[in-house]
Amino acid sequence: MRILLATGNPGKLREYRRMLSGLEGLQLESLQTLGCELDVDEDGNSFYVNALKKARAAAKASGLAAMADDSGLEVDALEGRPGVRSARYAGEGASDAQNNEKLLAALAGLGPDERTARFRCAIVVVAADGEELLHTEGTCEGRIAEAASGSGGFGYDPVFLPQGRRVTMAELSPEQKNQISHRAEAVAALLEPLRHLLAQSS
Ligand code: ITT
Numbered sequence: 001m002r003i004l005l006a007t008g009n010p011g012k013l014r015e016y017r018r019m020l021s022g023l024e025g026l027q028l029e030s031l032q033t034l035g036c037e038l039d040v041d042e043d044g045n046s047f048y049v050n051a052l053k054k055a056r057a058a059a060k061a062s063g064l065a066a067m068a069d070d071s072g073l074e075v076d077a078l079e080g081r082p083g084v085r086s087a088r089y090a091g092e093g094a095s096d097a098q099n100n101e102k103l104l105a106a107l108a109g110l111g112p113d114e115r116t117a118r119f120r121c122a123i124v125v126v127a128a129d130g131e132e133l134l135h136t137e138g139t140c141e142g143r144i145a146e147a148a149s150g151s152g153g154f155g156y157d158p159v160f161l162p163q164g165r166r167v168t169m170a171e172l173s174p175e176q177k178n179q180i181s182h183r184a185e186a187v188a189a190l191l192e193p194l195r196h197l198l199a200q201s202s
Helices: 010-021 049-063 083-088 096-106 172-180 180-199
Strands: 002-005 029-030 065-075 116-127 131-144 160-162
Touching: 002 010, 002 049, 010 029, 010 065, 010 172, 010 180, 049 065, 049 116, 065 083, 065 096, 065 160, 065 180, 116 180, 131 180, 172 180
Parallel strands: 002 029, 002 065
Antiparallel strands: 065 116, 116 131, 131 160
């Protein structure tokens, strides 16, 4: 079964390719290889709503079943921000470095107990006609570091200290991140229903 992964984020694409590589019968397509471009207004107030919007737009543009991921960082001291606006925290088109800088500045002077945060991820799979087939979610608890460190992963990984670790998410190997991340938790919940879907379509 061909499923289009509706993301323009190369970091996400890398992680899905790795985490779903063992799934028999799945041919994961990317927007790039299909020459598809999506213009989705991610104005929903939940990760789920935005993921559904992206998956439906991708199915419509390609005529294929599609899977989308909407994810982000919730910081307790910022009342859950940047949340669904994580990609655009420092403004439309902001770089990861700019977002991280703004976040560190917003938390300046706060001690470790005031820096709690979590990553969240919603995954939605829709059929070619846009019907919602699967929806799972995952979280990863942690804290915001005092300074950025590490070059792995993407986004806020250099400033996120996963619970129980002394290093940032960006200092973990891809295998380690894919064992503990919000995306890994959402993928783990997706595997069984996705296997079922693939078996039905073969
Ligand atoms: P697509 O919508 O095209 O998938 P995007 O990067 O705009 O790409 P989102 O709208 O879901 O994706 O925004 C997610 C942002 O949240 C992302 O740009 C990062 O800043 C952050 N984020 C999500 N998952 C992350 C992870 O595993 N590590 C670090 N930051 C992450």
